[in-house]
Amino acid sequence: MLQLIRFFLGQDYHITFGSTAKETEYSMDLESLGISKVPLLLNDSGFDVFVKELAPNIVLFDRFLTEEQFGWRVAEFVPNAFRILDTEDLHSLRHVREKCQKNAKEFSSSFWKQDNITKREVASIYRCDLSLIISDYEMRLLEKVLNINSALLCYLPFMLESKDVPEVREWPKFDDRNDIVCIGNGKHAPNVDALQWLIDCIWPIIRKELPKGHLKIYGAYLPQKLKQLHNPKKGLWVEGWVEDIDTIVQNARLVIAPLRFGAGAKGKLITAMQNGTPSITTSIGAEGMQGENMWPGKIADDVNNLAQAAIALYQSKTEWKLAQQKAIELINTFYSAKRHSQYLSTRLQEVQKNLEKHRDNNFVGSLLMQNTLSSTKYMAKWIEAKNNKN
CATH class of the missing domain: 3.40.50.2000 (Glycogen Phosphorylase B;)
Structure with missing residues (x-):
């Protein structure tokens, strides 16, 4: 995430960092980088007002759990914002491997495909305009095993400055x-x-x-x-x-x-x-x-x-x-910051210029977003109403 923050700062973006997590002694001092920090609450309609007033060009979700909570709100209140999912790693892959390790089973892509976490994470990938994938192994899983269109994925390993x-x-x-x-x-x-x-x-x-x-x-x-x-x-x-x-x-x-x-x-x-x-x-x-x-x-x-x-x-x-x-x-070579940042910049420009067509080609994504708006949205509103009563 820090490398992405530095990338966007280098592209002259103003960054607003929103998080539901409490700060600890290990939290990074983002203000020193000129970044605005905003505390967020789960199941809170106050976010709707906030994001509509902010009117961001790009919204970057840190992992699929964040997209599940806030993606539908972003889609409803700033529909023209470019939605990017930073997977960090495939949470579902780690989750299924852990289960296999505990149960002394050999991992297989079949186990991975059947797991509910996998289905949730892949649904999040489809709902977003672009997902950043840090491992070429995970790219192969998504493209070859699940047949996800490569237009929805961007291979982006660590971006490291060269050593002289x-x-x-x-x-x-x-x-x-x-x-x-x-x-x-x-x-x-x-x-x-x-x-x-x-x-x-x-x-x-x-x-x-x-x-x-x-x-x-x-x-x-x-x-x-x-x-x-x-x-x-x-x-x-x-x-x-x-x-x-x-x-x-x-x-x-x-x-x-x-x-x-x-x-x-x-x-x-x-x-x-x-x-x-x-x-x-x-x-x-x-x-x-x-x-x-x-x-x-x-x-x-x-x-x-x-x-x-x-x-x-x-x-x-x-x-x-x-x-x-x-x-x-x-x-x-493999982790060249210059090479990968240029590639990321090109991919972002390509999608942004043709965002409407890009979304039109992703029918599965629009289908899943509609389903989310019809279910998660009302569950969130019910939780918010219940919390307000308490």
């Missing part, structure tokens, strides 16, 4: 780095599962081979069951949230992310690339992120292979340097 030689030279060298780092917000189920698996099963094998190695875990909202595993005597530090994660990662020798389920592109692995730190992850962790077999580290999917991959890369300066070079190449 002077910056790379300033990075700490292999011999100056020691820690193995794992990053994960404790409110995100894939992270909690990965951290528990790492601590219980993978780290003991690594520690046996690397007795002087340290595993340090960072992230906001870590659950108590993980915090209590903090044990420096076993080389394990559960550090929690830090303000400057880049400095931490830049001074680490490896980042490890043993994700057993999830979706989208993983920010923690992008952070590793941006700081010249090779990473160990799973197939799901690397999914849709590596270009042409260019992973800047190692990929493995079981306990022993993950541990051995970490041990090998931790000890080999040659392999480590090659992995770091791959990270630089990925940032400067």
Whole structure:
């Protein structure tokens, strides 16, 4: 979302950021970027007045749950606004993979298609004029498995500024780095599962081979069951949230992310690339992120292979340097901010110029929007009336 905010600021848009979430100590200072912030309420007709007076050219929904709540209101009160869905990742894909993991079932696209969350998320994609998809794997799912028209989708991976030689030279060298780092917000189920698996099963094998190695875990909202595993005597530090994660990662020798389920592109692995730190992850962790077999580290999917991959890369300066070079190449090509921002700008202009025809070609979307107006709208009004009585 922050990259999109910067993109629109760079296009000279005035941005109004509305959210139903309460601010916390971890909230970003958007006002410093010149962005207006507006608190929103669910099931509140006050939003109708607000959005009509604002009269935005573009409305960007952060995930499908936000579109479900506010999309019909935007369509009714500012019908000419260009509606964009930022999927972040496919929530339904992560949800179904988590269920498969818990029930020891192998994931399949058939399971995914049958799930109600998938149907809700895909309905949201159809109702919007354009949906931003961060992973090429997810693009293939939507286009090939569900046959969604590519005109409704925009592949947009992370947009990263290139790394030049002077910056790379300033990075700490292999011999100056020691820690193995794992990053994960404790409110995100894939992270909690990965951290528990790492601590219980993978780290003991690594520690046996690397007795002087340290595993340090960072992230906001870590659950108590993980915090209590903090044990420096076993080389394990559960550090929690830090303000400057880049400095931490830049001074680490490896980042490890043993994700057993999830979706989208993983920010923690992008952070590793941006700081010249090779990473160990799973197939799901690397999914849709590596270009042409260019992973800047190692990929493995079981306990022993993950541990051995970490041990090998931790000890080999040659392999480590090659992995770091791959990270630089990925940032400067696959994730080029210049290339992807130009593409996004072109797609937005194309749709905006022909918005009426674009919507006319999306009959399924108009059908689903009509159904939403006939059901969700009146449910929301009923909830609002009930809340007002209380």
